[in-house]
Amino acid sequence: MTRNRADSLVTSIAAHSNGIDSQFLPGILDDAYLVEKLQELSTRLGDREAHQAPILESAAIIPDPYAKYTLFSERLGSHIHEYENIISQSQKVNNELEEAIKMFHDISTNTKTFVNKTKGMYDEYTRLSLLHEQIPRILEYFDALDPIMRRLNHASTSNVVRKNSFKNMMGNIDASLCFLEEHEDLKDAASYRIRFKRCLIKACELISSYLNHILKQLYVEINEKLMSSIGSSSASKEALLYNKFASLAEEYRGQVIEIISRVNKDRYQRYRDELGSILNDCYETYFQTRMRLLHPSIYQRLNEITLQDKKLLLINFIQDGKTYFQQLCNDEYQLFIKFFPESESKWKINLWFVQLCEPVYDCVRVRVLRESDISTLCDALTLFGQYYEFEEESEEYQKQFSQIRYDKVFEPIVQGLQTTLILRVQVYVHQNIVKYTPTKDSFIIANRKSSLNDLRSSKEKEDPMVISFMKSFQDQLGADNVESLESYYPPLVRGLALLSRIYEMVNSVVFDDLAHHIVHDCMLSLKTAYNKVQHSTNDLNNFEVKLAYLKNLLMLRQQLQNFNIQYSVNETYLDFSGMETFFKSVTAGARSLRFRDSSVLSLAKGLVPKVVNNLVDARSELMLDLRNIIKDFTEAAAKSVIQNTLIIDNKGDDSTLIQKNMLLRQNVEDKFPRIYAEICIYVKDKEVVSHLIDAVQEIIIESYRSFYEEVSEKAQSGQLDKVQSSEVMYDDVFAEFLSSVTGKLSSSSKDL
Template sequence: MVESRRNSLVRDIAYHPTTSETQSITGLLDDSYLFDELKKLSLAVESSKGMQIVGGSESNRSEANQPEAIPSVNGSKTDKYSYYNTYLDQLNTKIDEYKVVLDQTRQINDQLNGSIEKFHDISQDTKVFIDETKTIYEKQYKLRNLTESIPRTLHYFEVLDPIMRRLNHANSPAIVKKGSFATMLTTIDESLKFLDENSEFKDAGAYRIKFKQCLIRACELISHFLHNLLKQTNQEILDKTKNKNLLTGLPSSTRDAFLYSKFSTIADTFKTQVSEIVKRSNDKAYHKYHDELNSILHECFNHYFQTRLKLLTPVIWSHIDDIILKDKEQDLVRFIQDGKAYFQQLCTDEYKLFVEFFPERECRFKINQWFLQLCEPLYDSIRIRVLKETDISMLCDSVTLFAPYYEFEEGSEEYLKQFTDIQYDKLFEPIVQKVQARLILRVQIYVQQNILSYKPTRDVFMISNRRRKSKSSSKEDNKNSATAKDSSDPLLESYLSSFKNRNTLSNDADEEYTDSEDANDRISQLQTYYPPLLKTLALLSKIYEMINSVVFDDLAHHIVHDCIISLRNAYDMVIRSSAGKSDINNLDVSLAYLKNLLMLRDSIQNFNIQYTVNETYLDFSGVEGFFKSLKENGRNVLKKTKSSSILTLARELVPKVVNNMVDARTELISELRNVIKDFTENTSLELIDDTLDTKNDGQLLAKNVKLRENIKARLPRICEQILNYIDDQEIVVNLLDAVQELITQSYSKYFELITELAENGKLAKDQVADVMYLDVFTDFFAKEVADLLRNGRISTGKK
């Protein structure tokens, strides 16, 4: 059956009930009623189509070409477009209604746009109104502030005249006690601050100067008032004691009542007034006026200190006289200790009183400065006693009294904790300087008298310096030794006694003594050294850390240098006096000299000495040379002088300043090397003798045998000599090694010489063949040295 192709909206809906077009129409129209009706219509069309297909009759196919009748819902046939037309009518109706709504919307929109334009115009008008009103308000605000500030500003200027009149007509300094005076000071402060902040005002500079004058005048009135207050109090104390000298005769409790209790009754009034000056003197805002304010404050300090000094001076001198009388027969240390204790307590009492009168934090520095003036009687009395003191130990002990005040570096945290109130290090510094200056002078004199001027005897390096002595022989020798002669030296005695509780310097631990025997043995060993050396070490030990480190370094350098010179002179003198005598004596002298140098080297290592110093001196060699030439060749020199210019001659005669770097440690090391070299050469000569002489060709073998015999016979004796002076095992070994090396070198040259002579036919080869080869001789000598060292350790207690 061929279906009709006529266009039919209902048919399309029937065939495609869920197409997007239907959905778009339904969605566009949004008519639920129409959509429901169309669905019913679609179901009806589908039902009718199914019936036609099932029937299949010809009549049905012919009817298919006829216009289809759309059945109604109730089954009756109606016009197939009636629903569509109805829908169109309804749609048109809705469109008309929508148009009405749109028209109304447009009218409302137009009305709204009109209202917005009106509101915009109103906003513009309001903004203009606000701007105009704000400008007027700001002008009104400025004018109102100006109106209110004019009286306040004028007040800073208007108060000047009444303040000046009051200050200029002040009849009495007592005006400062009134409350209105403090108010006036506050007003001056406010005016000065205002003028500093508003310097652009007309005549602000002139007014500032006038207010400054008022401030200075007010502070001067306070200063005068305080001066009168102190003067009046001082007079009251003197009136009650009838005479200022009677203060010295009063009991201590009564005297303290007058000096402190009575005086402190005015402290509150004084501190209240002086704080006004102190506050302004330390105020950064018054930096322009600090000079004038500090000058007035300085006057207040002076008035106070002068008043206190007048009251205290008689009492101080009376107490010092008592100390002098009490300690007249006492030593310097006791005198300084008593004076130090009294003035330390006096300064403590004065500080407590001072902080009642002045603000502590701002004025603490001033009282510490005044303490130096207060302690001048102590400085004078101690200076007199110090100038009479000649004992170095006493001077050192005097310096030790002040050591606790110089433990920490100035400005460190510990220093600030130690000296929160009174700076005792500054207070006692003049005393320490005087004592140290006297100590330095006495040290120089001691060095000159006991070290440089020491006259050694010929046996100063000889038998008295043997290491092993019996107790009886030690006592007898000590009586004849130079050390015994100097036993009256308290510095040396103190140094020797200090070793009673120390270990032996030589580290000799092979024997066990009782405590007393051990101490006596240590002192006995020390007394075997060169006396000026012991005095040098005693002096360095005593002054170490007693004086300034820089001064000590300079002194120590010169002391060590002078000690080396004294040792060298004694050594040269003994060597010259023993010329032509046994070589053994020369070895003893060299070993004793070496022993003393080693003692000096080991001992000064305990001191932190900067040995290198600058020595500056004037060189008069040009003047000396000129006069020497004039004396020898007078005419020629005069002719030469006439031919040369005066300036050239003057330049040659002017003394030259010479800066020389001196190192005492280098000098000491050089001396050690020289004496070791002398000892090694002397020992080698004694052992070799004439055994390496090639003049007598027929005795080579005999001399070679004699050399071995010399080494076997003499080397033990030399080793024993070394052990008698040197206790250090390492040094003994080094000395023997040096002797072995020098003898081996000499034998090597000797062996090369005889070998060369044999090759040249000047010596018989069979004689050379009998001589020990170099390596054989070296092994032989080394074995002898090893045996000696082994035996030496046993004999000297070495383990």
């Protein structure tokens, strides 16, 4: 029975191949369709065998023992033959598939090569197509140049800027410049950019010319009305100066913004200088126009203030001028922001305010230079204190001067006041401290009680600044404290009063320098008076003089703590010692020797003044003087108590030694309370008093200890009688005795 081969294995494999992209041949049993066909073939063979079996059985008469084997062999042979045909056909199909795969692989390689070759062409085609579409739009940026240049070159009047077409032209210039900035790789882009830049500058110049022209016309109109209305009320003049002038603001602002917006654009960074120059011309024309209109009224007002009272106090004169110009600046600022954008232009008008206020600067400068009273100058400076409360970088400062920076407007007046104040301070210090001639009475007599008339007469002669300081000092001490500044050295009081008055009136660095020199001059004058009194008295241990000196130094140290002073300053001066030495050598007849031993160059070098820098510390100077006077006083006080009681007689008289020891104890009991009471008269600080008493006590104890050691040594060597020497008070017993005496003094003072 012949098997139908319509659905052959080759046909099935060919129909279900994976195409040209297949790189391998699948196994026979991996194909689901092939498996299905094989199963169908096996089923048909089984049916045929089942059909032939009954025939064979019926035909067999004699059973064959090898019948099953023979049947199996036949079936196996048939199957082998069929499978060999299938394998042969499969091999053939496999060869054909390999050839097809190789062919399709070649096709794929050729296709990729073709794609790679044509991709660049495609990209270039795409780019050129896009460029072709953009060329008409790009050419618009270049084609716009000629019409713009013709219009700008043939503009007969600046009024052309009012047309809408002019604004459209400005927009075209901006667009072209922006495009050329972004596409610098285009051919002739740089030259076209320069031409468009010239067009931009020319257009802005036309706007500036138009704005300046309408301002001049407005000035002429307002000035004519002002001249024709002489004698009219100030309200009508103000209406002309502000209301009439503001009528032009809307039109002006709309045009000037065209310039300002381009000056502030980042993409116009390279043109900022030229555009800024055009904008500055607009500012200057506006400011000059306002200045010419305002000057007559400004000078009229200043004349009124000056002629109102020629004897007007400086502070009142400055107050009136300050009030007027403060209001003037405010009015001008409100008018200005109607013409110009506030955020971009307020810095410019703040600079102009300084120029606007120059008339008041000149008037105030003349009055200030004539003023000699320090208190008046300080009072005038306080008028501007509100403008200098905060640092320029602080948030409070920005809030305070968000519009008008009055600190810069009035800075020339403040600087003039401070300069004059410094000069007057230097004159005051020279006349009242440096040139002060001390007397014995001026140094210590004020510590004694004086009558009320004497106090009143001294106050009448004293400077009001000093009187005010003395009153403030008395208020700090309280009503119960009877101590007054009148008991202190006058130059010292004047120096402190001066420091208190000018504190925070000048720059901190300048104040530190002034304070250093004032303190130094005060201490120098105080030391001169102390030395003069010391040399005028026969009593070298005069406690009154030393305590008065100590009292003044303590008061100076206490008062200086109220000021935040940096005492160390650099003093620079010229040293002419070389020239002085030269002239001395000439007068001494050594001129020939000098020229013989030195060259002309070295001689000239020696005559040149030298610049010397010294670092001087007023605090160290004050503390040194305090230590010295405390040392002098404690040594003098101890000497007054000890006297000659600790001197061992060389004759070896033991009775005299015992008498001196008893005298020492008597002096301690008698003189120590007097010394303590005298200290308390001059020094009110209980802590300082205690330190002074302790210092005196320590010196006495150390002196007695040395004395006792000497007595013991001489008693051991036989120079003194040991029995009599034993009567001398032990050093530790004497220390306890002295401590008990001082302890009673301290307890009695506390009770008081």
